[in-house]
Amino acid sequence: MAANAILCYHILMFLKWNPSRAQHLTGWMTLTLGIMFLALMGYGFLQSESGTEEQLAARLLPAHMRGQVEWKTISEEDMERGATVPAHVNVIFHLPIDMERITRKVLLGPSGKTVRYWGYCFPEDIGIGEDTHAKWGLPGKIFLSEMEQTKVQERLQEEERARFTTPRGFTEETFEEARSIRGIIRHEKEVFEAGETCYLMTEEVLPIGVDNDKDGVNSRVETEHKTLPYDADSDDDGILDGLEIYGLKTSPLMRDTDGDGIIDGVEDANQNGRVDSGETNPVLRDSDRDGLCDGYCVVDYSTRTGYSAPQDFVPQKQNKYVYWEDKNLNGKLDEKETDPLSVDTDGDGVLDDQEFYRCYITKEDNCS
Numbered sequence: 001m002a003a004n005a006i007l008c009y010h011i012l013m014f015l016k017w018n019p020s021r022a023q024h025l026t027g028w029m030t031l032t033l034g035i036m037f038l039a040l041m042g043y044g045f046l047q048s049e050s051g052t053e054e055q056l057a058a059r060l061l062p063a064h065m066r067g068q069v070e071w072k073t074i075s076e077e078d079m080e081r082g083a084t085v086p087a088h089v090n091v092i093f094h095l096p097i098d099m100e101r102i103t104r105k106v107l108l109g110p111s112g113k114t115v116r117y118w119g120y121c122f123p124e125d126i127g128i129g130e131d132t133h134a135k136w137g138l139p140g141k142i143f144l145s146e147m148e149q150t151k152v153q154e155r156l157q158e159e160e161r162a163r164f165t166t167p168r169g170f171t172e173e174t175f176e177e178a179r180s181i182r183g184i185i186r187h188e189k190e191v192f193e194a195g196e197t198c199y200l201m202t203e204e205v206l207p208i209g210v211d212n213d214k215d216g217v218n219s220r221v222e223t224e225h226k227t228l229p230y231d232a233d234s235d236d237d238g239i240l241d242g243l244e245i246y247g248l249k250t251s252p253l254m255r256d257t258d259g260d261g262i263i264d265g266v267e268d269a270n271q272n273g274r275v276d277s278g279e280t281n282p283v284l285r286d287s288d289r290d291g292l293c294d295g296y297c298v299v300d301y302s303t304r305t306g307y308s309a310p311q312d313f314v315p316q317k318q319n320k321y322v323y324w325e326d327k328n329l330n331g332k333l334d335e336k337e338t339d340p341l342s343v344d345t346d347g348d349g350v351l352d353d354q355e356f357y358r359c360y361i362t363k364e365d366n367c368s
Contacts, residue, residue, distance in 0.1 A: 072085075073094075078093075080209070080212075082209035084206070086205060087204050090199070097195040099194045102192050102210060103190060106211050106217070107192055107208060111204075116145055117204075119200040121189060122139075142189065212230055222241070227253065234252050234253060235254055237254075238266075239271050243272070247272075248273055257282050258281075260280075267280045280341060285297065296327050297324065
């Protein structure tokens, strides 16, 4: 993590990989973390009335570190509009009280597999009843990116290998105790609720925001892609904006991304954001690369690129020609159509494009 990551993370890591010392520090840690969490929560709710982010650093950090660690607050209004989480900065964010629950991968985007970040959401019931938290646990919930979870596991495995020899006097009771302490640092939170206040530290910039239309894209990403934050399918092609942006890589603003005449939601027939068997590719005009358009295309003969035709090919109209496989654009193989997923639909040894151009040259009524 970043060198200036909040102190509690490093203290928790110390507890995790030094269980023999942890039991002597647990009482001190509970008090210290409790003070820190309450201070952070107090800051989050009172900032607008009592001061700036620098005042938080002054309250929580030693004198020699004040002014060196940057803090940023993302308000409920910022979350509605969408915001950017800067790298190597202590960030506090407030989720709107009227929002619907949201998953981590939507709240922060799906980059957790390649970006290390960690955070902590403060509990609403802190200090209310001892039975609400585990013996060695901490109030609230920790969340880690996939990459951070991997790094934690790798370090834990290294420590386990280093401790292969069982020390004298290591009883079953102390083993269970150590195992409980090691569980303090683990990914605990995948779903975020309305009104929560959380801390976040990341190594790289992250988009953050709510998802009002439940399309799997937070408000910051919606702004970047110019999609509609209250319309789950901005281009009305039948596929959710999130599946287009993160899955198919199609345009969430164009019904027919590849320009083959077939709507993206028809090419992705089950509209699951993947190109499955039996489906044409919505980002390729010619899925089987046989030289024919998957759907029905009108191309400028003088400027076409990537598609070839015989030299003696006669265009239907001046400077333009049409070519197709799924002529009625319904995503199905009908009579007198060629298969956009096969270069030789009828299996006669003559490629579909050769048959099509031969038909066109001879001016038959319905070329296919």
